Amino acid sequence: MVNKSLLVIGIVLIAAVAGIIIAANNSQGTEEKISVIRIGSTAPGHAKFIIFEQKGWMADEFKKDGIKVEFYPFTGGGSEAMTALASGSLDFAYTGSNPALRTAAAGADIKLIAISSFNPLTSTAIVVRNDSKIRSISDLKGKKVAYLKGTVRHAAIVKSLKKENMSIADIESFNLNFQASGPALIRGDIDALVESETTVYPLVSTGEARIIISGKDNPEWSSPSAITVRGDFAKKHPDLVKRLLKVDLETAQWSDEHFDEAITIYATARKDKEEAVREQFPANTFYVNPELIDKAVRSFKDEEEFMNDNNLLDGKVNWDSWVDQSFLDSVLKEKGSNKK
Known part of the structure; x- marks a missing residue:
């Protein structure tokens, strides 16, 4: 005679194993629904x-x-x-x-x-007011420069300064987006900003600002x-x-x-x-x-x-x-x- 207790245990084990296999197959074959x-x-x-x-x-x-x-x-x-x-x-x-x-x-x-x-051809540029006496990167020493920290603009200013044997410590940095830095430049609150040329185009095209260095001339910025x-x-x-x-x-x-x-x-x-x-x-x-x-x-x-x-x-x-x-x-x- 078959031991009923052993039979029950066997059935339970088989069901458990089958459940594990089904669950594994489901996890591998379907994706969780999202909205x-x-x-x-x-x-x-x-x-x-x-x-x-x-x-x-x-x-x-x-x-x-x-x-x-x-x-x-x-x-x-x-x-x-x-x-x-x-x-x-x-x-x-x-x-x-x-x-x-x-x-x-x-x-x-x-x-x-x-x-x-x-x-x-990166479009990043370093921009100053049109009436500024700043003509080159070396002129930025001790000046107030705005850019978004941790972006390609940040990298561009660092690389530019390095070419002139300068570092980010040689300027006063401001972490600003263009909505803040553009008006700040025109008011004279900052001396320069680092942004894409398309973003600063309205200021440059109206003669309010000018580009002192462009990423188009610096492929290493890309x-x-x-x-x-x-x-x-x-x-x-x-x-x-x-x-x-x-x-x-x-x-x-x-x-x-x-x-x-x-x-x-x-x-x-x-x-x-x-x-x-x-x-x-x-x-x-x-x-x-x-x-x-x-x-x-x-x-x-x-x-x-x-x-x-x-x-x-x-x-x-x-x-x-x-x-x-x-x-x-x-x-x-x-x-x-x-x-x-």
Whole structure:
């Protein structure tokens, strides 16, 4: 006779094992349902961020699943956006290299998954009032200079000063965005500011300000902008990450194929003159291909070295864990297999 107690125990064990297998399969084969995807960018937004928001393409991609896409432009710069990403207030961020590297070096669980842009001609400029006696970087010694700390503008002023055997300690720094620094410059409260040429175009075009040094003459100022994602989000929702990158890639391709329309959308959103924006892209390309090419990764590493040398990082980037090309590789492979 079969021992009934042993039979019951056997049935219970089999059921338990089956439950574990089913649970494991479910965790591997499906993604947890969410209702919103939150994407941030340095205000007013990177080119693709602006275009796919304005065209509604990112929202369209996810609305069929009942997922709302929310866009957050951060006026406090990339550092503010990356803080929101690291704290869980965002799922994705489009920022410059410096804030992305700083957050990674601090040990935050974020992943670099693609490039927002990599323009070889950076539009960053150092600007003074038109009637200022300042003519060169060396004239900035002891002067009041405004820029957003932890951004590419911060890196640009540091690199410029270094060329003249000076350091950031030789100027009086003010951590201001253009909404504050522009009026402050015109009033005479500060002596110079560091911003993009398109942003300062209204002041320069009216003769209120002039550029003393341009990033167009300093290619070493250029570095890739990053698309990053929260590590836990990527782990839980890999398919959503790939779908976002699919829209990003399509937006990049559309931008170059419809350059004039893209310029209009971008300039309007930024409240910039179209002619000022066009000067950033003389080759009629936005340089927004998301692929993490070797040159871009090397540039990120060079920027990390520069930031370390100038005490702009707290820690070191773990490149093996930070860079994750698998999502974009999957998108590119799928795109290639769908070509006719």
